[in-house]
Amino acid sequence: xxxxxxxxxxxxxxxxxxxxxxxxxxxxxxxxxxxxxxxxxxxxxxxxxxxxxxxxxxxxxxxxxxxxxxxxxxxxxxxxxxxxxxxxxxxxxxxxxxxxxxxxxxxxxxxxxxxxxxxxxxxxxxxxxxxxxxxxxxxxxxxxxxxxxxxxxxxxxxxxxxxxxxxxxxxxxxxxxxxxxxxxxxxxxxxxxxxxxxxxxxxxxxxxxxxxxxxxxxxxxxxxxxxxxxxxxxxxxxxxxxxxxxxxxxxxxxxxxxxxxxxxxxxxxxxxxxxxxxxxxxxxxxxxxxxxxxxxxxxxxxxxxxxxxxxxxxxxxxxxxxxxxxxxxxxxxxxxxxxxxxxxxxxxxxxxxxxxxxxxxxxxxxxxxxxxxxxxxxxxxxxxxxxxxxxxxxxxxxxxxxxxxxxxxxxxxxxxxxxxxxxxxxxxxxxxxxxxxxxxxxxxxxxxxxxxxxxxxxxxxxxxxxxxxxxxxxxxxxxxxxxx
Amino acid sequence: xxxxxxxxxxxxxxxxxxxxxxxxxxxxxxxxxxxxxxxxxxxxxxxxxxxxxxxxxxxxxxxxxxxxxxxxxxxxxxxxxxxxxxxxxxxxxxxxxxxxxxxxxxxxxxxxxxxxxxxxxxxxxxxxxxxxxxxxxxxxxxxxxxxxxxxxxxxxxxxxxxxxxxxxxxxxxxxxxxxxxxxxxxxxxxxxxxxxxxxxxxxxxxxxxxxxxxxxxxxxxxxxxxxxxxxxxxxxxxxxxxxxxxxxxxxxxxxxxxxxxxxxxxxxxxxxxxxxxxxxxxxxxxxxxxxxxxxxxxxxxxxxxxxxxxxxxxxxxxxxxxxxxxxxxxxxxxxxxxxxxxxxxxxxxxxxxxxxxxxxxxxxxxxxxxxxxxxxxxxxxxxxxxxxxxxxxxxxxxxxxxxxxxxxxxxxxxxxxxxxxxxxxxxxxxxxxxxxxxxxxxxxxxxxxxxxxxxxxxxxxxxxxxxxxxxxxxxxxx
Numbered sequence: 001x002x003x004x005x006x007x008x009x010x011x012x013x014x015x016x017x018x019x020x021x022x023x024x025x026x027x028x029x030x031x032x033x034x035x036x037x038x039x040x041x042x043x044x045x046x047x048x049x050x051x052x053x054x055x056x057x058x059x060x061x062x063x064x065x066x067x068x069x070x071x072x073x074x075x076x077x078x079x080x081x082x083x084x085x086x087x088x089x090x091x092x093x094x095x096x097x098x099x100x101x102x103x104x105x106x107x108x109x110x111x112x113x114x115x116x117x118x119x120x121x122x123x124x125x126x127x128x129x130x131x132x133x134x135x136x137x138x139x140x141x142x143x144x145x146x147x148x149x150x151x152x153x154x155x156x157x158x159x160x161x162x163x164x165x166x167x168x169x170x171x172x173x174x175x176x177x178x179x180x181x182x183x184x185x186x187x188x189x190x191x192x193x194x195x196x197x198x199x200x201x202x203x204x205x206x207x208x209x210x211x212x213x214x215x216x217x218x219x220x221x222x223x224x225x226x227x228x229x230x231x232x233x234x235x236x237x238x239x240x241x242x243x244x245x246x247x248x249x250x251x252x253x254x255x256x257x258x259x260x261x262x263x264x265x266x267x268x269x270x271x272x273x274x275x276x277x278x279x280x281x282x283x284x285x286x287x288x289x290x291x292x293x294x295x296x297x298x299x300x301x302x303x304x305x306x307x308x309x310x311x312x313x314x315x316x317x318x319x320x321x322x323x324x325x326x327x328x329x330x331x332x333x334x335x336x337x338x339x340x341x342x343x344x345x346x347x348x349x350x351x352x353x354x355x356x357x358x359x360x361x362x363x364x365x366x367x368x369x370x371x372x373x374x375x376x377x378x379x380x381x382x383x384x385x386x387x388x389x390x391x392x393x394x395x396x397x398x399x400x401x402x403x404x405x406x407x408x409x410x411x412x413x414x415x416x417x418x419x420x421x422x423x424x425x426x427x428x429x430x431x432x433x434x435x436x437x438x439x440x441x442x443x444x445x446x447x448x449x450x451x452x453x454x455x456x457x458x459x460x461x462x463x464x465x466x467x468x469x470x471x472x473x474x475x476x477x478x479x480x481x482x483x484x
Numbered sequence: 485x486x487x488x489x490x491x492x493x494x495x496x497x498x499x500x501x502x503x504x505x506x507x508x509x510x511x512x513x514x515x516x517x518x519x520x521x522x523x524x525x526x527x528x529x530x531x532x533x534x535x536x537x538x539x540x541x542x543x544x545x546x547x548x549x550x551x552x553x554x555x556x557x558x559x560x561x562x563x564x565x566x567x568x569x570x571x572x573x574x575x576x577x578x579x580x581x582x583x584x585x586x587x588x589x590x591x592x593x594x595x596x597x598x599x600x601x602x603x604x605x606x607x608x609x610x611x612x613x614x615x616x617x618x619x620x621x622x623x624x625x626x627x628x629x630x631x632x633x634x635x636x637x638x639x640x641x642x643x644x645x646x647x648x649x650x651x652x653x654x655x656x657x658x659x660x661x662x663x664x665x666x667x668x669x670x671x672x673x674x675x676x677x678x679x680x681x682x683x684x685x686x687x688x689x690x691x692x693x694x695x696x697x698x699x700x701x702x703x704x705x706x707x708x709x710x711x712x713x714x715x716x717x718x719x720x721x722x723x724x725x726x727x728x729x730x731x732x733x734x735x736x737x738x739x740x741x742x743x744x745x746x747x748x749x750x751x752x753x754x755x756x757x758x759x760x761x762x763x764x765x766x767x768x769x770x771x772x773x774x775x776x777x778x779x780x781x782x783x784x785x786x787x788x789x790x791x792x793x794x795x796x797x798x799x800x801x802x803x804x805x806x807x808x809x810x811x812x813x814x815x816x817x818x819x820x821x822x823x824x825x826x827x828x829x830x831x832x833x834x835x836x837x838x839x840x841x842x843x844x845x846x847x848x849x850x851x852x853x854x855x856x857x858x859x860x861x862x863x864x865x866x867x868x869x870x871x872x873x874x875x876x877x878x879x880x881x882x883x884x885x886x887x888x889x890x891x892x893x894x895x896x897x898x899x900x901x902x903x904x905x906x907x908x909x910x911x912x913x914x915x916x917x918x919x920x921x922x923x924x925x926x927x928x929x930x931x932x933x934x935x936x937x938x939x940x941x942x943x944x945x946x947x948x949x950x951x952x953x954x955x956x957x958x959x960x961x962x
């Protein structure tokens with residue numbers, strides 16, 4: 001049953017083919033068998049999961065099941081979960097148990113979904129390979145010597161390895177789409193403000209957005225429907241009704257206007273990845289879509305702008321981890337300064353420290369205008385590029401990442417080359433747009449992701465486009481060897 | 485050399501909301517430590533601030549009342565620094581785009597003239613918690629009840645030229661925020677405190693001197709003392725050829741002196757940037773118009789009205805409008821006293837204030853209500869009792885013995901205005917004091933007062949003094 005989609009599982013649960021408890025036990029067994037190698041979970045919440053599954057079974061028996069009732073999911077360890085450790089992949093929060101649920105947690109549990117555990121991630125979501133986690137790297141199920149991508153590497157690997165049907169992630173510069181691409185699954189980063197950030201531990205507040213991982217666009221649609229919505233506790237969430245994402249899945253793509261930005265197919269793109277993406281585009285033509293070359297001329301500003309804005313916000317967001325009220329505290333502090341420096345020095349890893357330093361510098365008196373303000377201006381230019389493009393096209397497509405999964409350790413000591421692995425995903429966060437990655441082929445046995453970028457609040461169209469592609473392709477149905 | 489003092493004040497006013505500026509936790513003062521701090525106030529991972537709409541309305545009221553611009557768009561910014569009682573490691577404040585800017589306030593000086601003090605800006609921010617260094621041997625306790633309490637920081641132009649002006653300005657702001665109902669102004673509880681920026685320059689010079697900032701002064705008296713001390717200190721430095729160092733200083737209320745806290749070099753770089761968790765505050769004309777309609781009559785307007793309506797002196801009107809509660813009391817008492825403005829003013833500022841001061845009382849919980857005082861004053865006006873007896877009645881009212889009319893009745897204090905009765909008493913006094921009568925008639929006219937005293941004494945103070953005077957004069961001179 002672990003090969004079945006969420007939609008199939010929900011149907012089976014309602015038919016009584018098996019119970020949620022049986023399904024949950026099957027997932028737990030998969031985790032026990034496979035996850036020692038993958039390391040995709042930080043915490044497995046077996047007891048809570050079984051209790052939730054039993055409760056879901058009662059609801060199902062009473063005939064009150066919704067599309068997520070009884071469905072197991074893995075939750076990125078960045079979403080606060082009442083009574084369950086929320087580590088954010090950091091030693092700093094290794095002892096942190098939130099006294100409350102994030103809005104996304106609340107919504108999923110409220111919809112009857114069964115949380116199986118909390119997934120591994122780059123520390124505080126800072127990374128593109130899941131190697132910065134305090135809990136060690138996650139391995140890509142397609143090739144355990146390669147990375148799963150990051151920062152939501154655990155959530156992506158768990159779904160790709162068929163440990164769970166669906167999971168949650170967060171995307172600040174590509175942290176859903178890039179691991180989805182590298183692990184051969186579907187991942188959607190919604191419009192900024194579509195999914196509440198309340199209880200989602202902040203990395204860069206103006207960029208962070210939660211979203212789902214699934215093995216198909218259809219399953220992602222079900223997940224997003226439950227996760228999205230206005231939340232009065234998040235001032236940046238948007239008060240706007242949530243679309244019925246399933247309703248539009250079967251719209252034909254006849255007349256769909258696809259834009260291909262020339263900046264996404266230039267230097268730095270792995271040729272095999274480019275070929276796979278080109279082949280996918282051909283499929284869309286067959287489905288009746290028209291394809292236009294477009295330009296996003298300020299694309300080159302996105303990585304530099306991002307690496308000012310994101311560190312600046314993170315330097316401030318992570319100030320609360322000071323050893324005073326929660327989280328890691330150094331032993332026997334001699335004075336206040338010592339408490340701060342040792343608690344933070346011991347609690348944070350190198351990448352987090354690097355970004356705090358960069359961000360602190362960028363916000364310093366005398367540098368603010370040259371860096372932060374300039375980066376914000378670049379953001380406007382990048383957004384305007386997209387808005388202009390969306391006057392001509394409905395969806396922008398290109399590769400999600402410049403290459404397939406790279407070897408563990410290959411870029412760990414070279415932050416700039418690591419940062420460039422997000423070159424196609426970052427602009428979307430700076431503009432606040434929705435985007436999705438779907439499997440579009442393989443190169444050397446490793447999955448290639450196709451990125452689709454939509455206009456604001458156009459998630460339903462992205463899911464429709466992804467779903468239609470998945471009706472004519474089977475990349476998304478393939479399992480990594482050893483996990484079939 | 486003659487020096488000119490240049491002062492600018494930053495006043496921190498706690499806004500009188502029921503919940504905090506960015507969370508739903510209550511703001512009540514004096515609760516057990518950390519019982520009024522929710523997850524947002526504690527800065528737990530993942531929590532987000534949500535702006536309390538009430539603080540925006542209150543800041544807009546202040547802006548409208550001070551002829552300021554209420555910004556159509558203002559932005560919250562993060563002020564980053566580490567301190568144990570600052571849970572998030574940053575304070576949410578406003579920096580480049582404050583909600584209120586470019587206004588003014590007129591203050592009254594001792595010589596009766598008035599002076600205009602510019603208001604540079606007023607911005608919204610959250611308060612920090614409190615570090616408790618006592619009672620935790622070698623450790624520091626953190627109380628986050630205050631964290632997230634809404635503050636309006638009101639920054640003046642450097643228009644103030646003396647400690648007295650500073651106090652007058654601070655008192656005026658204090659009165660204003662209480663009139664507006666946006667702050668309780670309670671200085672003991674820290675709801676109203678100020679930082680003073682002080683510098684000296686040779687009289688006639690345009691450029692400002694180097695300033696020192698004195699932090700966290702929480703009484704009018706301390707402001708005056710702190711500024712006077714600081715002026716003396718700076719003048720002494722300058723006259724001895726030394727320079728003033730730009731620094732932050734603390735006022736020590738016990739020793740009446742200011743002490744260096746940190747120099748400019750040690751100052752934090754706050755790394756302000758717009759808070760990405762909060763949207764800009766956008767206000768339109770309709771909102772401001774609606775707020776304007778809720779503005780109460782302001783102190784200056786009310787003072788002018790008291791002068792014209794009740795014929796009060798400028799001074800009396802200024803005293804009576806110094807707080808909204810006092811002015812409300814006065815106006816209610818005048819009404820109950822049948823419109824006797826001057827008499828009511830004298831009583832409110834005299835007997836009533838005296839009694840309140842003695843008992844450490846407050847006008848809002850005066851044992852003698854405005855209506856009751858008015859009832860007493862009515863009896864003076866209609867001649868039932870004399871002013872002197874009225875004081876006796878007031879004392880009884882203060883002790884809770886009932887309304888004026890009951891006390892007058894029960895204690896038989898009604899004034900004797902029956903001429904024949906008064907004449908009877910006078911004749912008796914004249915008969916009993918033949919010697920004094922002879923002396924008076926022999927030219928010692930100052931004995932007139934002796935006879936008045938005797939008559940009043942014999943009537944137990946109840947004889948109408950005016951009639952006593954008239955009748956006595958008539959009988960003595962006949």
